Amino acid sequence: MRKLKIAAAVLGLLGLVAMAPRAQAAGIADTKHNLSTTGTGTIHVSGGTNPTTEICVFCHTPHGADTAVEAPLWNRAVTTTGYTPYSSPSLDSIPGQPTGASIACLSCHAGDIAFDALRNLPGSGGFSDSPSKDGTSAWTFVGTSDKKMPDGITKLGMDLSNDHPISMLYAAAKSPSSTSGVNDHDTGFKAPSEAISSTGDTYFANGLKLSKGYVQCTSCHDPHRSAPLFLRHSDNNGNVGSQICLTCHKKDA
Ligand code: HEC
Ligand code: HEC
Ligand code: HEC
Ligand code: HEC
Known part of the structure; x- marks a missing residue:
């Protein structure tokens, strides 16, 4: 009986959630x-x-x-x-x-x-x-x-x-990581989740991308995305924890 009541209450709540007007996407x-x-x-x-x-x-x-x-x-x-x-x-x-x-x-x-x-x-x-x-x-x-x-x-x-560089080949970029003194690509930069394409888009796991292997405005921004500042990766309010920057730069480890 008690179980039934709880089940009914849960169903009722689910019903309310289903009926609540959906926030306009x-x-x-x-x-x-x-x-x-x-x-x-x-x-x-x-x-x-x-x-x-x-x-x-x-x-x-x-x-x-x-x-x-x-x-x-x-x-x-x-x-x-x-x-x-x-x-x-x-x-x-x-x-x-x-x-x-x-x-x-x-x-x-x-x-x-x-x-x-x-x-x-x-x-x-x-x-x-x-x-x-x-x-x-x-x-x-x-x-x-x-x-x-x-x-x-x-x-x-x-x-x-006075803007972050754009239109450069990602693989040509060099920088030492936070822990290494060596100025080369692999120490300073992270690899995307797929092999870098020289003809199409290559995505990082969080949605940032390279186009034909290049960093462009569209690496960080999607002009259609209603996320804050059109950012490709944005939890809550934009560049949370500098996650945009740390997608490419090894300044975290
Ligand atoms: C490496 C990543 C990256 C690239 C490349 C990049 N942006 Fe951004 N952009 C950002 C981030 C992160 C912000 C949010 C900065 C902030 O919170 O003020 C931003 C903010 C902006 C803003 C809003 C500024 C403000 O404070 O209102 C504009 C406009 C903009 N970008 C345009 C561009 C254009 C155009 C390009 C290419 C020429 C470009 N971005 C390239 C990361 C990038
Ligand atoms: C402010 C300029 C702007 C507006 C407005 C805009 N787009 Fe785009 N769109 C772009 C740019 C720039 C690209 C290339 C993006 C890239 O290379 O990452 C693009 C790419 C696309 C693509 C292919 C790649 C992708 O990102 O899906 C489609 C499809 C598309 N747009 C459809 C639309 C439609 C439909 C509308 C209207 C509802 C629209 N766009 C409005 C600038 C715009
Ligand atoms: C058709 C013109 C047009 C094109 C093309 C365009 N933008 Fe914009 N963008 C605007 C206007 C207008 C604003 C609002 C500016 C303002 O109010 O100061 C804006 C604002 C922004 C902002 C700030 C958003 C915010 O919420 O403050 C960013 C980031 C941005 N654009 C990035 C881009 C990027 C990246 C591209 C290319 C992929 C692009 N835009 C292409 C017209 C354009
Ligand atoms: C899509 C990958 C990518 C993202 C995201 C990114 N960067 Fe970069 N950044 C680069 C590349 C590639 C260079 C060029 C480095 C070189 O050639 O030495 C660069 C250059 C720089 C430079 C100039 C280095 C110099 O030697 O003059 C600074 C500073 C920098 N980025 C900071 C940031 C910050 C801060 C963010 C976040 C807002 C960010 N980057 C996001 C790829 C990225």
Whole structure:
């Protein structure tokens, strides 16, 4: 009898849990990368002619994409030269001009290209294979006066010398670990869980990745992920315990 009551109570509780309204799963729509009129970030389309509710269009197009950019079906104007890369006396994997998907990120985060500098605007026509870097739409935006990234920490600028290096070959990096005095790759850096591919993505166990063996913005960030700061690995609130950094660097042992 007592057992039955407990079982009934447990079932009742389970029922309540099942009935409780499920928290709305967060997606890209709830992030700062929703630049459409439904965006909730500081910067998004507010009005103008045919303002759009499309989210993906600010980065991707189903047709007429720029295949020179290493981000799939890319819809934005890009800048490929004129950046100042990171450098230091202890750096071994000397990065040059940005490559890979980092160029896609920098098409907004360098601040030189308008958010609406798109190859293919929503709707019929509206295509250009050389979109103006000052923008191609008749939309107005909130949070920016010139449709470009406003000054602040999210605008990396063309000078990347004050940012973690990108676009360098992981295997070329050298560093001593916390316990070793030797400056080579294996002492200073951890191996991903799979063999490093020179043609595709290679993942670390926690979701960080190398692309064609290179560190890119997308090694640490996934532009669609609603996790804090779009980080690929994030427990609770971002770079907990510096786990992002310790994925690659042997500064823990
Ligand atoms: C702010 C720019 C941005 C927006 C907005 C965006 N993407 Fe992406 N997307 C990227 C970039 C950059 C990559 C390449 C990522 C990489 O190499 O890790 C990518 C890659 C992808 C990929 C292939 C690899 C992957 O990560 O899954 C798919 C599929 C994709 N995007 C779909 C979408 C869809 C669907 C939307 C709209 C709901 C969208 N994206 C919105 C920037 C964006
Ligand atoms: C279409 C333009 C666009 C592209 C492309 C883009 N971003 Fe962003 N990103 C934004 C805007 C706008 C913000 C919000 C800036 C602000 O409010 O200061 C933002 C914010 C961020 C933030 C801060 C998020 C937060 O919660 O504070 C990160 C991190 C970020 N982007 C990384 C990336 C990376 C990495 C890529 C490439 C994979 C990328 N972005 C591509 C427009 C873009
Ligand atoms: C090695 C890992 C790594 C790489 C590579 C990287 N980031 Fe980040 N990024 C981070 C971490 C970790 C944070 C969170 C820092 C913090 O908590 O302030 C961050 C924060 C940001 C922010 C938000 C800054 C703020 O305080 O609001 C932006 C924007 C951003 N990254 C863009 C980029 C872009 C664009 C690239 C490529 C040019 C890039 N990141 C490359 C690890 C990385
Ligand atoms: C995806 C792997 C990866 C992640 C994640 C990563 N790094 Fe790095 N980091 C590198 C590589 C590769 C280099 C280049 C080292 C070299 O060539 O000597 C580097 C360079 C550096 C340098 C400059 C070294 C020098 O000699 O000038 C510092 C400092 C650094 N990382 C700190 C961090 C911090 C802090 C974090 C976390 C926010 C982080 N890294 C995350 C791979 C990574």
